[in-house]
Amino acid sequence: MTPSPPLASRLIALLFLLLLGAETPGAAGQEVDPVSAAFDREIRPILEGRCLKCHGRGKYKGGLSLENRAALLRGGEGGPAAEPGDAAASLIVERITEPDPLLRMPANADPLPPDEVETLRAWIDRGMPWPDAVDFGFRRAPIAPRSPEIPPPPAGLPLDNPIDRFIARFLADRGVAIDWEPVSDRAFYRRASLDLVGLLPSPEDLDAFDRDRLPDKRDRLVARLLANRRSYADHWLTFWNDALRNEYRGTGFIDDGRSSITRWLYRALFENLPYDRFARELVSPVPGSGAEGFTKGIIWRGVVNASQTPPVQAAQNVSQVFLATNLKCASCHDSFVNHWTLDEAYALAAVFSEESLEIHRCDQPVGRIAEPGFIYPELGAIDPDAPRVDRMARLAELLTSPDNGRFARTIVNRLWAQLMGRGLVEPLDDLDREPWSQDLLDWLAADLVSHGYDLKHTLALIASSGAYQLPADHLDSPPSPGEPYSFRGPLVKRMTAEQFLDAFSTVTGSWPEPSGAMLKVDGRGQGGQLQAVRAAIAEAEGAAPAEGPRPARVEASWIWNHADALKDPGGTIFLRKVIRLDQVPDRALIAGTCDNELVLLVNGTPVARGSDWSRPVSADVTALLRPGENVIAAEATNWPDPARGRGVRTAAGPNPAAFIAWVGGFEGDAPSWGFGTDETWLWSSSDAEGWALPGFDDAGWQHAVSLPLAGRTYPGIDLSAALLEATGDAGGPIRAALAFSDPLSSALGRPSREQVVTRRDPVASTIQALELTNGEVLSGRLAEGAAFVLDRLGDDPDAIISDLFLRCFGRPPAPEEREISRGLLGDPAAPEGVEDLLWALLMLPEFQLIP
Known part of the structure; x- marks a missing residue:
């Protein structure tokens, strides 16, 4: 592993992380009687x-x-x-x-x-004069929907978006004046892209947006971002995984104690399922739909408190996620944090129970059986004698009833907080708190319902508002519930773990590699999330679950430069194969692997790399092929020293070495041609200039040697499965939302998802600082990213500096920044220098914050 930059320099750059905090509002006073x-x-x-x-x-x-x-x-x-x-x-x-x-x-x-x-x-x-508005009990927010009249635009301000008119009136009523001048086009693009699809915009897209002179370009950008179904689903999957406790592996999966809803959830996001249907299908799932895991909850092993049983979990989760209220306290006793009672919590839990549910107070039975019911009985009753499936269907009906204004208010408040950094009501899971603008909350909720519960409509409405486009407001300390709040613009936000990791991949071009665990569900019901996404997209597009172009049979042999490859001394060899094409196919794919390290190239361009023989790499190479002569090449390395390896097989001294690959073309989904590794491939120990390009004179190169028994040494390798990673709409980059959690993503705030999480901690922790300073996972990612940068740009330090600044910040470096960066890179740029520069840029507030 490449050494990390000095600890002291990294800690200096990380000081901002420990100082970042959430925000506390201030407000102008209001007249009182x-x-x-x-x-x-x-x-x-x-x-x-x-x-x-x-x-x-x-x-x-x-x-x-x-x-x-x-x-x-x-x-x-x-x-x-x-x-x-x-x-x-x-x-x-x-x-x-x-x-x-x-x-x-x-x-x-x-x-x-x-x-x-x-x-x-x-x-x-004096008669005990007590103001009507004063009640020291727990506030109970109204249930009924309400659609306030949209205020007229204030004089001199051409505010067309209803959100802006409500905010303008709110501010005017409090004597607060703000400057409605929006942020720059480039700042808006970065903010909107990260908020709506979780990705940094490319320098080319930023430049094109800057040059666009049409007045509606921001509205069109928002519409274009939300129309990208794959990017939208990849990004919002994180939000809903947290809220619905959907994880890919971990606690609870043993003995069918937990079920993933990834396939159902991803399809719901990809299709933009109306939110009322979204909730109904989760609360009252159709058997076999894949949505059953939410109400199933987690069946904990060992001793379980009565408040942790699956029916009680379901009541807690449904009320928190869809109604923004907390039944956890009331699951043990009458609540001390809100107005819910033990009987009310158990009534909702009884809806989900297969059998009669006895009420327990502080884990002790009280001798009463809970009668199923909704926590808002004014909306309707649930027949206690109905079968469980009918009770759940009735609950879903009451939850999503047009008369239940709280249902829509809850989700628009969450969406507002995602984009604006602070909810109209805080905390987000206590909608009984006073909103800072009741009219705006009620109108947004009514507008969502009137537009068919289309969440993308609400997101577009918020992102297109002048309020969202204001310069970001950075407040000095966390907001205190109940404090008066005066809106002055969206709050500065920190990237989530997934946004940070996707931004790193976007900057370097180094995306996570798929693993077998992502493709296949294991015996415990864990994993398989990537295959679930593929199936969800195929279903949404009306296609069969087949994953696109695939050869009927991949024929390829393990090869190396000598027959005794089981005892190879180590080193790097260069391999090439010339193929001639009459025409470029509809699609061309390549896959391969090597013990230990591999770079695949097509016509001189690196297309895939790997460092674990058990995980073949693949790529779509259609754009790189041309009629006539083409060269498929590989840089293959066998590590002689196990200390360098991250692969499965390493050994001191002589150890096994082998390489296998296949490239093929398709017309539609049908294979038209294919070439696998065999003795016709040529090898050399020298990477002479142009060795991977057409027209190179390879007269001095030698034929590779086929290794017929290598399959015993490398069992289970399936290049056909690897090729699937490069096919179809589902074969794009693997976003961080689909990866398994690791120490880096956990330190950056990704939760374990054993509890409902509707907002991640906005404050950086010491653990995060340490992981970003000297964590092994980040060090490995930096090394991979640096290699990709060098492959793409070469070792010219100025080219690397210009490229990385544009990709990270959407701007060129200042002269002083260029000088410092050149000092880190060296001339020519060294891999360690690229790692150091990448790390320094990633740690800057300008990168990690969304202003």
Whole structure:
């Protein structure tokens, strides 16, 4: 492995990661009436500081709630707590002035000081004026949908997007003025591309967008990005995998204890399934549809708490994902964090239970059976005697009912947060909190419903708004729930793990290689995600699940430069095969592998590389072929030193060596010709100039030697399967969303998906800093990426610097940046220098942030 850059220099460049934080809003004050001002100044501090910890927010000692005026008048076990206009006759005054410390309130605490007692007396004597809007209990957001009227555009501002009009009115009502000047075209393209499809734009696309002078080019860009079904599905798969706990391997898969929904989910995203159908098919899945895994949950091994059983998991997950509310506390006892009760949580869980579900409080049975029901019974009932499948279908119907405004509000709030960095309601999983703009939230939800629950419509609406195109706002600390918020633009966001890794692959051209585990589901039900995606795309396009062009039989032999290749001393050989074509086929594919390291070339251009003989590499090479003479070539290396190897087979000293490859053409899906490795291939130990190009004089090269027994040494190699990686729409680059998790992606914030995750931690951690500083996974990726960069650009330092800056930042380097970069690269550029430059660019805030 290539040594990492010095630890100290990397730590300096990473300081920004440890300083990055989420944002805290500030807000202009609003006028309040005298009653509210007096209450907030005099009474609220006493109730909140001394009373509500025992008599509010889920705790009601003695049956007494002090959350609102009605509750105070109703009182508890001792009767009404207060008599408006008569403090002397009020029980609350009696209890706070009780001389016996065992009876005095607040219990087990210092008594109220005399001035606070007198403040309460005077307030009660005045009739207990209590503002209507003040309730110390848990807020319950309205359920019914609502479609506010779109405000007119403010004078002098040509704001056409309804979002902008709602925000303009919101700001005007608070006396806040903002400059509606948008960000530059290049900044907008980068932001929109990362937010909508998760990819950095190419320098060529940025230049073309910059040159476009039509006024609607930003709307057209948004539409074009969202129309790319593959890129959209690849990107949003991450969001939904987190929310739906869909993982490819890991905890819970043993003994059918967990099921992947990748095939169903990817097709739903690829087809842009209407969101109401999306939720219905997950909550009430059709057997065999592939959507069953969400409500199945995780069947944990070992001792399991009653609140972790699959029916209770289903209730928790459905309520969190689709209704933005938390039933986890209420799955053990009446909740202390919101208004849900144990009986309500178990009623929803009973919908999913095959058998009668006994209620447990703190894991102890209470002797009652839960009756199935929806947590919002005002929307309708569920027949408790109906079969489970019918109960789930009824639940899905109630969940997605047009009368359930909370369903649409939840998802538009999540989409807003994905693009804007902060939700209209925070936290995202507590929609009972006050939104900073109720009108905007309600209108967006109603607009989604009126457009057939089309999530792409809502994303396009947000991304096309002037609000989204404002310069990014970077606030100084995490937002505090309940604090007033004043919108000033989208917040600066950090790349997710998947965005970062895809950006690295885009910059270098080094994408993850497919593995057998990605293609095939193992005995535990793990893996197979890549094959699931292929099947999903084929189904969505109305095609059979066949994966495109494929030869009926791949004929190729293992070859090397001598017959005793099982005891090869190590080293590199160069191989070439000249083929002549009358015409270029519809499609041409190549695949190969080598013990240990391989670079495949077509007409002098590197097309694939590998360093593990058990994982053949492949590529679509149609664009590189031409009528007449073509050269298929390979740089094949056998490592003599096992310390260098990442492959499966290494040994000190002499060790096995072999190479196998096939290239073929197709007309439609039918094979038309093919050439596999055999004794007609030529080899040399010298890479003379032009050796991989047509017209090279190879008179001094020797014929390769066929190794008929090599199949025993390298069992299970199937070039046909490898060729599938280069076929069809599903054969493009493997995005990070489809890769298995590793230490790097975990450090960058990818969760284990054993719990629902609807927002990743926006704050960089020390573990992330260490992994980005000296992690083995990143070091390996840097080495691979540097090799790809050198293959593509050669060793000219200026060419490399210009290319990497354009790909990373969409701009050329400044003179000082070029000078520093040349110092890292050397002249000519060395592999280690390219690694160092790549690492330095990846660590810059300009790369990792989405402003």
